[in-house]
Amino acid sequence: MSLTYFTPGPAQLYPTFEKHLQTFVSEQLGSISHRSQQYRDLHKFTVDQLRILLNVPDTHAILFLGSASEAWERILFSCVELESFHLVNGSFSKKFYDYSNALNKYAHKLEKPMGEGFIASEIEVPQYAELICVTHNETSSGVQMPVSEIHKLKQKHPTKFIAVDMVSSAPYPELDYSLIDTAFFSVQKAFGMPAGLGVWIVSERCLEKAEYIKTQYSIGAHNDLPTLWKNALNNETPATPNVMGIYLLGKIAEDFNRIGVKNIRKETEQKASMLYKFIDKATGFSAFVKDKASRSQTVIVTDTISLSADIIKAVKAKGMVVGSGYGQFKASQLRIANFPATSVEQTESLIYELGKL
Amino acid sequence: MSLTYFTPGPAQLYPTFEKHLQTFVSEQLGSISHRSQQYRDLHKFTVDQLRILLNVPDTHAILFLGSASEAWERILFSCVELESFHLVNGSFSKKFYDYSNALNKYAHKLEKPMGEGFIASEIEVPQYAELICVTHNETSSGVQMPVSEIHKLKQKHPTKFIAVDMVSSAPYPELDYSLIDTAFFSVQKAFGMPAGLGVWIVSERCLEKAEYIKTQYSIGAHNDLPTLWKNALNNETPATPNVMGIYLLGKIAEDFNRIGVKNIRKETEQKASMLYKFIDKATGFSAFVKDKASRSQTVIVTDTISLSADIIKAVKAKGMVVGSGYGQFKASQLRIANFPATSVEQTESLIYELGKL
Incomplete structure (x- = not known):
């Protein structure tokens, strides 16, 4: 059954998943070189469909990682020299905070019990926090932070970076990327795909910060933002990517765009x-x-x-x-x-x- | 055509790939929870098949990453407090070396032109290098280092760690894991699968070193060795893994084992x-x-x-x-x-x- x-x-899995998988197999896309024009066209198609779907401006790159958890690490490496600040109200927002500590950053948090949410007016952001980490949808507790509250929080702190975890909600939240510096999701939730691919939306401003931090501290070696960004300009990735995942994501995003x-x-x-x-x-x-x-x-x-x-x-x-x-x-x-x-x-x-x- | x-x-792609993919789809394995017994059985099956295929003893864990490039970073985080040493004779061995620099380790190298190989007797390992990084098969140039030379190199330096990149050769090299501390490969080469999964074989001794380094420096936050290891004991992964890739790898490894x-x-x-x-x-x-x-x-x-x-x-x-x-x-x-x-x-x-x- x-x-x-x-x-x-x-x-x-999304109803069209099997059809797209069949095409992937019959066109032998699992064997194509990730340095070929055929791959670059496939990569660009997916980025273009996501840009339309999520209304992502050209100031932001759309990058591919192994998972959304990897995005936590790459964002902290790229946007935090010393201090981050986290809204914690469940297991996944807590893990974002834990990652910052594990990278030896100074991580502040405002914590609430599971099941409770945050609004902008109650949040005091520590003075030296460079990045505000917000979980749009806390998968462990079913709490969402309204997008309007996320936008307000950034408007109150325009000089700080804001990162939005939308792992289990994208494409539902209608984020305004003139306010949001970086956001990320994984494909095994609302995109109805098998796991194994994370999507990282990230601004030029984050790139500049990463390049600055790199003069002082390590920003990681694998999938570091400047290298990812440089490859993305050419519709490529630094290492061999999950081509199947990127292909299927593009086709499902196209299906979503057809529906609207x-x-x-x-x-x-x-x-x-x-x-x-x-x-x-x-x-x-x-x-x-x-x-x-x-x-x-x-x-x-x-x-x-x-x-x-x-x-x-x-x-x-x-x-x-x-x-x-x-x-x-x-x-x-x-x-x-x-x-x-x-x-x-x-x-x-x-x-x-x-x-x- | x-x-x-x-x-x-x-x-x-390996000839049995499509058959296994069909089973994955028809059994709806793309939707199962990565915290369920069904997933743990699937995970264990793959690890067991790889253990048989590559003759990996229980002293070593078999872990899953997003790519082999990620393994470079995780190995350097886990086994190198200060200094690494690299045999460089092509683009991929060079990247392993670059990763060490990017993590602000002190990276030594012995470099040869593309097309030339190394033998143990000519290699002088710097005194304070903690890890010797060897590329069994340099994909960029078609040079292999004979397994016997890799083993000799370790025998000459038993207190140092040795890491073997076998990205584009596994399961061909018959490594002796009583000598090899860590090795890794990706699945889009000799396993005939689509890209998007890296396999990391790593010893208890590396785990101990990672735990020691962690008291002094960051060893990363995402897929750090102690967390990966702890999850692997329960046939799980810290984040949602590429379940499709892990499943297909287990089935293809089983096919390889049937052939021998x-x-x-x-x-x-x-x-x-x-x-x-x-x-x-x-x-x-x-x-x-x-x-x-x-x-x-x-x-x-x-x-x-x-x-x-x-x-x-x-x-x-x-x-x-x-x-x-x-x-x-x-x-x-x-x-x-x-x-x-x-x-x-x-x-x-x-x-x-x-x-x-």
């Missing part, structure tokens, strides 16, 4: 609204994130009265997979991904089955 | 011998590597009298793709990959077509 995955990554990102965002909100409405009403479920403005549109987290494992098992028998809670909430929460790969109808089916429990 | 790729990476690594090595030597014999005799071609003991068995490089682009075009019209020379030798050399994915018969066809030019 084919299952529908409502898991927050790896997740349901506005329609994708609208449908995301429609399905999220259906799920939250169900959770708010149904016996046995209650939304983990109390503040509605902080509720994620792409990873819906619900407390459960029954053991989450029992619910997961019952729903799986009906052909659907939902995620367990994260860490300490493993047994008492469900995480339901709401990505473009799952349709309104499939979301209705899930709600129907959850309602029967 | 389907082409046969004799290019040194990305290369011809001895047979694969024998066939590699047989095909290499055919290619060198042709190059040595044919008008218009001559082996770039003069010393027969230094000639690569997996990447055969020949000087050409005609422009390499003309030969590549003529051969492509017959359904075969060979690589151009590297860097300064682009126009005057061919690089012919000799990996398990291309058969004796296909090698004969290539020789036949080259002979007609």
Whole structure:
């Protein structure tokens, strides 16, 4: 039986994935040289489609890494000489903070319990912090920071850099890249692809900072920003990249562009609204994130009265997979991904089955 | 028309690749959680198959990275507090050396022109170098360092660490891991897979060194050795890995094990011998590597009298793709990959077509 995955990554593969994979195989794209014009055209196609989809201006490069976690490290190497500042309210925002410490930077944080969000007006940014690290969508807790609050935060601190983790929400957040210095995501979430590729959007201003830091400290050796940038100008990567991932991402981004990102965002909100409405009403479920403005549109987290494992098992028998809670909430929460790969109808089916429990 | 790729990476995909990819898709393995038992079983299967194939003892972990270039960085972070030493005779051994400088280590090198190899007796290792970096197979020039020379080099310097780049030769070199501290390769060469996955074989002794260095300096944040190691004990990775790549690698390693690594090595030597014999005799071609003991068995490089682009075009019209020379030798050399994915018969066809030019 084919299952529908409502898991927050790896997740349901996008419906067109198999078709594009077939083309990749039949055109033997797995064998082409990453220094050939054929590769450069493929690379450029993906960058162009992402630029349209996410409205990324030419001031920013779109670069490819092995994962979004690698982006945490490369951003810290590139934008932080000494001090970073992190909004921490879950496991992934915490890891971004941990990475800064591991690179021997001085990492400040403003921490809140899982399930709570941040607004710009309550945030005091330490004076010497060079980079503000924001998690748009905390995959572990289902908390989103509204894009308007992210923009306000930057407007209050225009001289500081701001990095936005949109790993489990892109292309949902409509970021204004005249304000956002760098942002990143991975493909196994809302793009409905197998894992193994991270996408890093990064400004010229970050590049200049990296080049300055390099005169004082190491900014890393592998995929360092100046080298990545130089190769990207030629639609290449410094090392042999995940060509299959880059190809599939371009084709799925093109599919998204055909639908229109506005329609994708609208449908995301429609399905999220259906799920939250169900959770708010149904016996046995209650939304983990109390503040509605902080509720994620792409990873819906619900407390459960029954053991989450029992619910997961019952729903799986009906052909659907939902995620367990994260860490300490493993047994008492469900995480339901709401990505473009799952349709309104499939979301209705899930709600129907959850309602029967 | 389907082409046969004799290019040194990305290369011809292994004949069973498509079958395994189909299974990956039909079993929906692209959607499974990387924290599930199903993933851990898949991960363990690949590690076990590689252990058999490459005869890796339990003293060494087998870890997964985004690329082999990432391994250069992680090895330098983990095994070098202050000084490294590099045998440089081509573009890739040079990059390993450059990475050490970029991490602000003190990098020593012994350099030879492209096309020349090293033997243990001529190598003076600087007194304070902690790590000796050896490239088993220099993809840019077609030079191999005999495994016996690598082993001798370590035996002469038992207290130093030795790292072996076998990116474009594994599983051909029969390394003795009681002597080799760490080695690495990528999958788009002799394993006949699309690019996007690096494999890092690394000893407990390297782990101990990394833990010691960490008390003094940063050893990186992403995929740092202690975190990778800890996760590997549980058949997991710190970040979401390239599950597709890990799955395909396990299945292809299993296919190799069915054939037997001895047979694969024998066939590699047989095909290499055919290619060198042709190059040595044919008008218009001559082996770039003069010393027969230094000639690569997996990447055969020949000087050409005609422009390499003309030969590549003529051969492509017959359904075969060979690589151009590297860097300064682009126009005057061919690089012919000799990996398990291309058969004796296909090698004969290539020789036949080259002979007609």
